[in-house]
Amino acid sequence: MSAQPVNPNLPPDHVTVFIDGVEMAAPKGSMIIQAADKAGVPIPRFCYHEKLPIAANCRMCLVDTEVGGRAAPKPSPACATPVMDGMKVFTRNEKALKAQRNVMEFLLINHPLDCPVCDQGGECELQDLSLGYGRSVNRFVERKRAVADEDLGPLVASEMTRCIHCTRCIRVTAEIAGTYELGGMYRGENLQIGTYDGKPLTTELSGNVIDVCPVGALTNKVFRFKARPWELTARPSLGYHDALGSNLFHHVRRGDLLRSVPRDNEAVNECWLSDRDRYAHEGLAAADRASVPLIRDGEGFREASWEEALAMASQILRDNAGDALGVLAHPATSNEEGALLARMASGLGSGNLDHRIGQLDLSDGAAAEAFGMPVAEIESADAIIIVGSNVRHEVPLLHQRIRKAFKKGAKIHVVNPVDFDFTFSIASKAIVPPSQLAAALAGVDVGDAGNIAVIVGGVAENGPHAAAIRKAAADFAAARNARLCRIPQGANALGLSRLGVLPTARDAQSMLREPRKAYVIYGIEPGLDFADQQLALKALGGAQVVAFSQFACQSTRAVADVILPIGALPEIDATLTNLDGIQQQAVAAGKLPGLAHSGWRVLRALGGDLALPGFEFTDLAGLRAGLAPKAVQVAKGAPASMAGNGLEVAASAAIYRVDAVIRRCDALQAHPLTTGPRAALNPADAAALGLAEGVMAKCATAAGTATLQVALDPRVAPGSVWVESGYGATAPLLAAAKLEVARA
Template sequence: MSAQPIAGTAPDHVNIEIDGRALQVPKGSMIIQAADKVGISIPRFCYHHKLPIAANCRQCLVEVEMGGKPIPKPQPACATPVAEGMKVHTRSEKALHWQRDVMEFLLINHPLDCPICDQGGECELQDVSLGYGRSISRYSERKRVVADEDLGPLVATEMTRCIQCTRCVRFMSEIAGTYELGGMARGEHLEIGTYIGKTIDSELSGNIIDVCPVGALTNKVYRFQARAWELIARASIGYHDALGSNLWLHTRRGEVLRTVPRDNEAINECWLSDRDRYSHQGLYAADRAQRPLLKRDGAWIETDWDDALGVAVERLRGVRGSDIGVLVQPATSCEEGALLARLAQGLGCANIDHRLRTLDFADAPVAQPWACGVQALQTVDAALLVDCDLRSELPLVNHRLREAAKRGAKVFAVAAQRHDTHFALSEQFIAAPQALPGLLAQLARAVSELDGAPAVPEALRALLVAASVGEPMRAAAHVLRNAGKGSVLFGLQAQRHAQASWLRALAQYIAAATGAAFNAVPDGANALGLARMGALPQQAGLALDAQLAQPRKLYVVYGAEVPEDFADGGKALAALRAADCVIAFSAFASERLRELADVILPIGLTPEIDATLINLDGTLQESAAGARLPGEARAGWKVLRALGGLLDCSGFEFTELAELRAALAPQLAQQPVSGAGLSPPCAVPADGLQRIANVPIYRGDAVLRRAAALQEHALTQPVQALLHPQDALALGVHAGARVNVEGISLPVVIDAAIARGVVRIDTTYPETAALPPHGSTLNLTKA
């Protein structure tokens, strides 16, 4: 007897029966989805709940009855939609027979190398074959062998193991959006590859390791290091961008051997960006600071904590509070940020800042939670990217926006270069950095001329009056205004602009006038948390720019590298060189830091300490220490507690981290507000080319810069000067030639994605980190 309609069934649901259980499931669902919902296990390989259905492997064959009559042929559960009155048998004699037959076919060509396979112990093929495979093989012919491809430094291949489920192909095309993998040939000759033997250049490529149900794609960095049962999983958080991806650290004897995603649908779903997955290599760099270091008579010596803290206390007591500057790396935890603010207050110092890559402080910018959450971004109808390279800044947020674009959302961009978003933009408006405020003003004026638009703020009126609006701008304004749900994404490059306050005010007006959410990408993994903890100039305190322009006698540098982590690296270098003393809390003792510092106190990194971070949605996330601290390094909050106690500062009386967290709870709920000032109008550029100073995706912080595999990746290009073809022609240089910039010789790359009048020279490289900052005018000469 077939399942009968039940009174009260929702109009968008149907009644079915699976293994004797009556269910109501949404129309359009597949059988496998309905079964998963109630915990009925159906074996599968090609099906993945986040990927399009392929129905390749046929492992999920089930027996189906309709109208009381069995369908004679087996049905793939992943590709068979439910229907009213359907009865499904997943464990009947027929279903099990079909599933076992498919399992036998899949194992015909699979190599017997489980003992040496990295997937051993966590392999879906092993698990399913245990339940559905035969104890012996009837196949005696020679197994096929497939040549491996070099997919780059992150993913290792053993393609003889591949069962052609195409999960990796579908991930690259539908989620990553790069279409770098595909199937070649047919039948038993089908092979998965990159067609022309190229590497995979996606920033999300490591996820194909997770979706691969066999050992065909494995982690090249982790390869042959350990077995799954030797590892301990520790919950942690990604700290290289403000998304705060949830992840597991897999450790053995306290050493992180690999990182894998931890499901959180509201943040990173079940994916992980490559920089969060592979950055753990940087924890074990050769220059890792393992013992306190002191500079005595110009030479560095290792010492103990009592001696190092004693010298730090002596130096801090010997300087007036106003002569101290505190510079904080923006991925620092909330606990450390709060203690640094207390330490500064106890020393009478108001000069503390974590906005190290900011140039314009006119409107006192402070990181704010997103008005439109990450999860909601994939449902927007229109979006505006203001100098925002989402693929580099927030790879998994770029995926969310791509999902919206696939559903028909219109996305516009205003920037100094064309960014590769992996989805089609409706329009891109490109101008040199110093012309960006005027370009964005054109869009703001087009919006202001729409019916019902709010009044233009007085401070912006003159700029909008001077703007001339073309038809493409009017069309973009019309789309943004009429979108049911819109978002304005204010990118890191916009925040690092010399006139960021103008760009921010214009973007906020556009958002308000079109009813869109204003989402500024926080510049740092814990920028929101540090702002709430008070790691900002207090009262008459000096912001970063003033601290560097008027060098302090003593600097406390917490977790940051100079000059790589600063917007104006040259100015930061000069300021620290001019100081009488530099006390560095650092996980690394680089040659540059040894040159600048007088005391180096080794501290732990986020995977090694208990930490609280606040992501761009305003979500507070705690992580516990997962890895062992190297040598005599200590958690930063413990070092600060000891230092604050020795200095008799208030607020350091606690003994456990839980006490500190309890005291910080009210502060964590308070959100500082940005100001409303504007920097002086843009100056007319001098002769030369304006610099775009991008921070490469895998060079954003000290740990990434030390992750060897990420530095070998195709997205980490060698330092070079990128020019528009017409600018290169005017200079008389060609691709591969060299130009001199501020005494540095760089190779030339011709790139039409760059605006006219611009040279892109990425920062954070040793050669370029101290060059004039983003938007500066540079004079290039032929080498």
């Protein structure tokens, strides 16, 4: 007969434990360290991390335990010892403290103790704990070991002599990223953590090994030697390179944004951060940042005062009000700026307003919608269907949630034109040309799964067959009681849709196919951000253009008549709405360059000059008080052109070329995932065309031609050619449904 529980009033899945004499309830099967953390009792640790599998490597968390009046013969690791009913745990008695101090002495035997030159100094867990558990004198007199460092790539710096073998980094690459790139080599004192093959880290989540490393073995290579932690001020902000809106802190010193680190939010990004969001700040310091108003002067530009630049912009808009004006906004534009753009377009009598600049097929009038299943719940789904998305590159931390669902038993089904690399096994996949995605989705068999998510991504949403795929996804979800999750195409596409930054007359494609006399372009790099770059440059080049821009780049200079410099998201106070429909706030971190201003301030000044309604507020609080959802009857565009012969175009966004800031981040451009412009063909199609790996091929469409290097890739669906957007070389191909490929 089993013993009676110590406290019979507890739920059946809980037990009573006594930690340092304090009685508390803990779930059955949980570890001592988890119960202690919940109760606020500190236990030192290095290898334990609440988001990682338990390794029990470091032994720093040794505690004394007693069960049924019998003391354990030796200290127990709190991270790997389950609680038991009536267990007594002593974290600070002589036995526990002696064990913890002895472990600390062993850890410091081979540590180089180079704190003055270590980037981790000031936020080092080993440094903090050695103060309380370390000896004042080192009894070890033999030579310390040294470890040769590997080059882990452009993002993570290594100094593995400092490594204490906690294996947190190994578990991050294995369990969180799913790439298994780090591991332990050799044994005993000779154990080393590394990649074995000497190649750089390729995971899109590699920067998280920096966060979990408790010492200075793995540090931020871009931030290295730039500042000490106590010199930095943390400003809460958001990732703005995908629609997840990862929470983060920007660390600033005297107005200079030096690094970004994750900010915990279980509902969004947990405690992780994609490399794209972590390192993007480097692009803000690009040489072509717009820092002063510029006015066209003949074939070039001259610097101007804000008064002169705004006067010229006002005159252009007055002269071209109504249907003659088109307003185009980048889909990462903040809610505040988007609302003012909508007010401006309305006040000027123009229904030509859109943020869906990267989408070809808007014939169904589709706009961004909140996920039918919150992103935090996706990891609990029974079945997930990925349609037209390289989700690992499109929203890296959404891909990580899908991996968690797979580890819990979810079946993942894929319908794609390319068999993209994912870090989970696929239950079924249909790799077909883009024109067949809608039909292939209808044939997916999810069995008797109850909790189903259908995730539709950028390859589908931005392609020429988007309307048909969206309808097929909606029909599939309705027939199977699944929840539809269309990834918004832009960091704030959902917020802009809710605030009415949508056309009542001409959509983005229509106002470029039927050129307007004048345009406002907001936060856009004209040469790379549009779905049809050549169409856009032709339309903008023949019109008067007011450009609100973070960068005075070559393509902006080619089309603009006046360039008004505005801040990027890390430099302004702003709100974004993420894919769950959650409105999140960012606080200005880095200083604005030169004479640049927050976009909302420039828009307010321009609206005031034009005497438009809705611009009477005096500060940001006044602007936000007037923000409200705005329902509009969205105009439907014309279907995308299907003209052309040859192979179907499957276009996806290059992970580190998605926007102007990322494209200027040197570290990310040097990353192995930035492969450069190329045309990937199925080997069978390449053989039929007489093309081999690495040769240069001419890719011809109705709109233009491009010469690209050929890559043979069996993952590409037969009858298709895969290209990545974000490169000038591939821009002429993105708007085509088909192209002809021949040896150059």
